[in-house]
Amino acid sequence: MSTLEDRTVVIIGGGSGIGLEVARRAALDGAKVHLGGRTPAKLADAASAIGATWQAVDSTDQDSLAAFFGALDRVDHLFTPGASYVVGPLRELSDADAASPFETKFWGQYHAVKHAAPRLAPEGSIVLMSGAASVRPPGAAPAYVACNAAIEGLGRGLAVELAPVRVNVVAPGTIDGNLWAGRPAAVREASFAQYSRDTLLHRVGRESEVADAVLYLFGNSYTTGSTLYPDGGFALR
Numbered sequence: 001m002s003t004l005e006d007r008t009v010v011i012i013g014g015g016s017g018i019g020l021e022v023a024r025r026a027a028l029d030g031a032k033v034h035l036g037g038r039t040p041a042k043l044a045d046a047a048s049a050i051g052a053t054w055q056a057v058d059s060t061d062q063d064s065l066a067a068f069f070g071a072l073d074r075v076d077h078l079f080t081p082g083a084s085y086v087v088g089p090l091r092e093l094s095d096a097d098a099a100s101p102f103e104t105k106f107w108g109q110y111h112a113v114k115h116a117a118p119r120l121a122p123e124g125s126i127v128l129m130s131g132a133a134s135v136r137p138p139g140a141a142p143a144y145v146a147c148n149a150a151i152e153g154l155g156r157g158l159a160v161e162l163a164p165v166r167v168n169v170v171a172p173g174t175i176d177g178n179l180w181a182g183r184p185a186a187v188r189e190a191s192f193a194q195y196s197r198d199t200l201l202h203r204v205g206r207e208s209e210v211a212d213a214v215l216y217l218f219g220n221s222y223t224t225g226s227t228l229y230p231d232g233g234f235a236l237r
Contacts, residue, residue, distance in 0.1 A: 013082020
C-alpha cells in the first residue's frame with residue numbers, strides 16, 4: 001500500500017459528505033488536498049477545517065473544469081463524488097429530470113477526468129462515484145439505475161485508455177450522512193428501515209466506510225478497472 005504523503009489529492013464535491021470525509025482522511029495521511037465544488041462558503045469552511053486549498057468549480061461546465069484543473073500542476077489522486085440530480089419513475093419524470101443524473105453524475109465525472117488527464121501522475125489514480133442501484137434497482141428509477149451502471153462501464157473504459165493511471169469506481173448503498181440529513185425525518189427513517197431489511201448486514205452504511213473504500217483504491221497500486229460496493233450486501237439480496 002502506498003502512502004499519500006505529499007501527494008496531491010483533488011476532490012470535486014469535497015465540501016461535505018463522503019467527499020469531505022475522504023479529504024479529511026487524506027489530509028491526516030499527509031496529502032496536499034484541493035477541494036472543488038459549487039458553494040464557495042462551504043468549501044472555504046471545509047478547507048479551513050482540514051488544512052486544504054479550494055476552488056469553486058461546476059462540473060457541468062467544461063470551461064469551469066478547464067479553469068479548475070488549469071490552476072493545478074499535478075494530480076496524484078482524483079475523486080469525483082459531487083452531483084445533483086432528480087430520481088423517479090419513467091412515467092412521472094420529465095425528460096429533463098430523467099436526464100439529470102447523466103448530466104451531472106455521468107458527464108460531470110467524464111469531463112472532470114478529461115480535463116484532469118493532462119495533469120495526472122503516471123502512478124496516480126481516479127475514483128469515480130456510482131451507486132449500488134447499478135446492480136440492484138431499489139425502486140422505479142430507471143434513468144438513475146442506468147446512469148450508475150454507465151459510470152461503472154466508464155471506469156473500465158478509462159482504466160484501459162489511461163493506463164498506467166488506475167481508474168476504479170466506488171458504488172455505495174444507502175449511507176447515513178450528509179445526503180440524507182436534509183431530507184424529512186419520516187422519509188429518512190422509512191428509507192433506512194427498508195434498506196436495513198434488504199441488506200445482509202441489516203443496517204445502513206456510514207460515510208467513513210465509503211471513505212475506507214476510496215482510500216483503499218487510492219493506495220492499492222495493483223487495482224484498476226474495478227468497482228467496490230460498500231453496500232452492506234444489498235446487491236446480493
